[in-house]
Amino acid sequence: MSRFRRALSLSLACSIVVLETGCAVAPGMEIPSAMKHESESLSSAQRANDASVPITEIDAKVVALQASRTEADIQRVAVDLAGPVTAYKIGPADVLQVIVWDHPELAAAQGSQPTAAPRPADPPQGVVVDEDGYIQFPYVGRLKVSGLSTGEIQTRLRAALAEYFRSPQVTVRIASFRARRVFVDGEVHAPGTQQLNDVPMTLIEAIGRAGGFTPNADKARLVLARGGRTYAVDIPALLAHGEDPASLMLRSGDVLRVMSREESGAYVMGEVVKPTTAIPKPDGVLTLADALSQAGSLNAATSNPRQLYVVRGAKGAQPEVFHLDARSPVAMVMAGRFKLQPDDVVYVDATDLVRVNRVLTLLLPAINAALTGAVVTK
Known part of the structure; x- marks a missing residue:
């Protein structure tokens, strides 16, 4: 007991x-x-x-x-990412089409004659800007074009050809945009690389080109990486505070990621x-x-x-x-x-x-x- x-x-x-x-x-x-x-x-x-x-x-x-x-974060994003609309600047790998009127032989020199059966993998016809930013053109030789607009290139070609032709009429257009690009990743229907062209690309346009948001996309968490800095973009908050997301401009080299709601x-x-x-x-x-x-x-x-x-x-x-x-x-x-x-x-x-x-x-x-x-x- x-x-x-x-x-x-x-x-x-x-x-x-x-x-x-x-x-x-x-x-x-x-x-x-x-x-x-x-x-x-x-x-x-x-x-x-x-x-x-x-x-x-x-x-x-x-x-x-x-x-x-x-609100402070929104203002910072709106100021830093909104920029003036500038003309497209030529870069390496871009392809130019140069027309010197009344001189068809110069057109033949830049490979502009159509082929019988062009393949999708064939490079665009025209003058290709090399990796150093130069083009090679008859009577002109090597000409630095990287960082110039098509209008500036026209002026320089006209001045150089004036030594050989009387009052040459020159037209320069971009046959293929290949130098400048952005990358869109994450919760969009078609992620991948997008080429910048002569129409400035906004953040909204980049998402549209990528097929739009998926149902799982978090529209309040877009991350933009640019030049070593990262910006958090909240589209609903921008709209709620009277800021236009279409005013946010993308630049060459930008990486835009749309986060998922699970993340x-x-x-x-x-x-x-x-x-x-x-x-x-x-x-x-x-x-x-x-x-x-x-x-x-x-x-x-x-x-x-x-x-x-x-x-x-x-x-x-x-x-x-x-x-x-x-x-x-x-x-x-x-x-x-x-x-x-x-x-x-x-x-x-x-x-x-x-x-x-x-x-x-x-x-x-x-x-x-x-x-x-x-x-x-x-």
């Missing part, structure tokens, strides 16, 4: 310890106690000093700051009905309320609405943590305005009673085994 009593006393003692410290030893993910808002008397500064990462309350001020940053998702974890990866809407917008809705909302039986967190920038040097007390319906208005970023983590904590219950669930098999062993020994 004494062994049974000792086992029973030990079991009761373990249960008391669990009840007192269950929150500290509960399994699963947990926001550290120093980061929780358990005491309403603590100021934000005190909580920031106690926590390894400062916590920012999601309120109207934070939402307004988020909107102002978005822009946020993770929803913790006490929700269905932990998931929340996907932005077709317009690229994903708010905290959208993410919770896709996760089936908070678990009414286990969640603590006071402890709703958004962890941002986990891959960077200094993550950010945002907190929302979701007990009030007004808080969900803030959740509907707080926009999530790709790879954000939304975490809903559990109640203390749920934590204690989970610890007891783990310990009860051991307690029952100890009691059973004591009875058998008796």
Whole structure:
């Protein structure tokens, strides 16, 4: 009997310890106690000093700051990518057609006679600009044309031919545009290289030439790489702020990538009905309320609405943590305005009673085994 009593006393003692410290030893993910808002008397500064990462309350001020940053980014993109419309400049590999009127022999010299059965792989007929930017033309010799417009080339050819012909009439046109190109990749129907021609190419036109967006495209996350810099282009936000995406001009060497909506998702974890990866809407917008809705909302039986967190920038040097007390319906208005970023983590904590219950669930098999062993020994 004494062994049974000792086992029973030990079991009761373990249960008391669990009840007192269950929150500290509960399994699963947990926001550290120093980061929780358990005491309403603590100021934000005190909580920031106690926590390894400062916590920012999601309120109207934070939402307004988020909107102002978005507007600043839009203005920067609109200024940096909008440029004056300039004439096409000839470059290496372009093919020119030079016509000197009343002198057909010069046309024959540049290979402009049609062939009987031209093949698709045959180079275009005309004068090809070499890799150094020069062309070779009868009576003129080597002439530097790279970086010039067709009008400037006409003027130089006319001046050079005037030494051999009286008032030569020269026409220069581009037979094939091959020198300048951009690359469009990602969620478009026909990704690949696109040649720039004498009509300046806008960002919208490049997407149109690539077949348009796929259904999985995130129109709010277009990434343009240019000259060692990267620009994030948000088409719906540009339109919402009165900026015309058609004013964004592409240059030779630009790389435009359209991200997929899956790449822009946020993770929803913790006490929700269905932990998931929340996907932005077709317009690229994903708010905290959208993410919770896709996760089936908070678990009414286990969640603590006071402890709703958004962890941002986990891959960077200094993550950010945002907190929302979701007990009030007004808080969900803030959740509907707080926009999530790709790879954000939304975490809903559990109640203390749920934590204690989970610890007891783990310990009860051991307690029952100890009691059973004591009875058998008796």
